[in-house]
Amino acid sequence: MPAAAGTEAPIMARPPEDRLVLEARQLDFFYGKTQALFGVDLPIERNRITALIGPSGCGKSTLLRALNRIYDLYPGQHATGRILLENKDILADRASQARLRARDGEVALEPAGLNVSALRARVGMVFQKPTPFPMSIYDNVAYGVRLYHRKSRAEMDQIVERSLRRAALWDEVKDKLTASGLGLSGGQQQRLCVARGIAVEPEVLLLDEPASALDPVSTAKLEETLMELRQDFSIVIVTHNLQQAARISDWTGFMFLGKMIEFRPTAELFERPQSPRTRDYVTGRFG
Numbered sequence: 001m002p003a004a005a006g007t008e009a010p011i012m013a014r015p016p017e018d019r020l021v022l023e024a025r026q027l028d029f030f031y032g033k034t035q036a037l038f039g040v041d042l043p044i045e046r047n048r049i050t051a052l053i054g055p056s057g058c059g060k061s062t063l064l065r066a067l068n069r070i071y072d073l074y075p076g077q078h079a080t081g082r083i084l085l086e087n088k089d090i091l092a093d094r095a096s097q098a099r100l101r102a103r104d105g106e107v108a109l110e111p112a113g114l115n116v117s118a119l120r121a122r123v124g125m126v127f128q129k130p131t132p133f134p135m136s137i138y139d140n141v142a143y144g145v146r147l148y149h150r151k152s153r154a155e156m157d158q159i160v161e162r163s164l165r166r167a168a169l170w171d172e173v174k175d176k177l178t179a180s181g182l183g184l185s186g187g188q189q190q191r192l193c194v195a196r197g198i199a200v201e202p203e204v205l206l207l208d209e210p211a212s213a214l215d216p217v218s219t220a221k222l223e224e225t226l227m228e229l230r231q232d233f234s235i236v237i238v239t240h241n242l243q244q245a246a247r248i249s250d251w252t253g254f255m256f257l258g259k260m261i262e263f264r265p266t267a268e269l270f271e272r273p274q275s276p277r278t279r280d281y282v283t284g285r286f287g
């Protein structure tokens with residue numbers, strides 16, 4: 001069970017308020033009785049890439065999984081605190097609102113009132129291993145859209161093409177849209193998962209070490225794709241690869257033992273880390 005990382009206050013820079021799309025505030029997370037996150041703050045700026053870095057087990061994936069409540073699928077896992085999507089609290093239900101009021105007398109923020117599947121359409125996720133569904137390339141991309149919207153065939157064709165283009169995969173697959181998604185290379189499969197994720201036009205796309213199973217060429221292609229996608233989406237990426245975080249992200253959060261230690265613009269965090277823990281990590285002294 002991870003112990004909390006000391007008591008020092010996190011070093012936090014903040015994007016301007018009107019640029020925030022998603023924000024975790026004082027987030028605690030529990031696997032049963034084991035606490036994995038301790039009072040984590042994470043402000044996500046719109047149309048930017050935010051990277052989460054830190055040694056293995058520090059809570060990066062846990063934080064990412066909290067942001068679209070994917071943990072709801074697993075009994076015994078729960079989060080407390082706030083996660084604001086466009087200023088509405090996606091963790092809030094009536095009971096937690098009452099607890100918050102009782103605790104700190106704050107005026108409760110409006111609950112988002114979303115069901116979790118609607119939430120996951122707004123905050124999409126791409127996993128570490130490419131996970132195409134066992135169906136055609138076309139149907140992989142159309143799958144999520146069909147869950148939420150009725151579209152004509154012509155409209156769906158447009159959505160599929162646009163999503164594959166934005167994921168930089170169209171040219172490689174346009175002549176074999178009916179072939180199985182499982183027949184693509186690992187890098188192509190991962191871009192297919194990105195296309196599937198963006199087809200429903202989420203506001204935020206979460207990526208959990210999306211390049212860890214890819215070769216350097218596919219990794220470079222995926223990074224290029226993400227930098228293009230930043231024009232339309234807000235991206236949060238967990239990565240073990242510090243060069244990757246430095247190359248593609250605008251903001252970086254360094255986590256340690258379940259806490260956010262330092263959150264700042266990427267160049268500043270890498271070039272002038274303020275916390276000794278961040279400094280040790282980004283200079284390769286540990287981890």
Ligand SMILES: Nc1ncnc2c1ncn2[C@@H]1O[C@H](COP(=O)(O)OP(=O)(O)OP(=O)(O)O)[C@@H](O)[C@H]1O
Binds near residue numbers: 001031054056057063
């Ligand atoms: N299903 C689970 N049940 C119990 N504890 C868990 C579970 N998943 C993760 N943990 C614990 O929560 C803590 C944070 O794990 P998490 O996977 O978020 O870390 P991470 O920073 O993403 O690590 P890595 O870089 O190795 O993927 C760890 O101590 C881990 O052991």
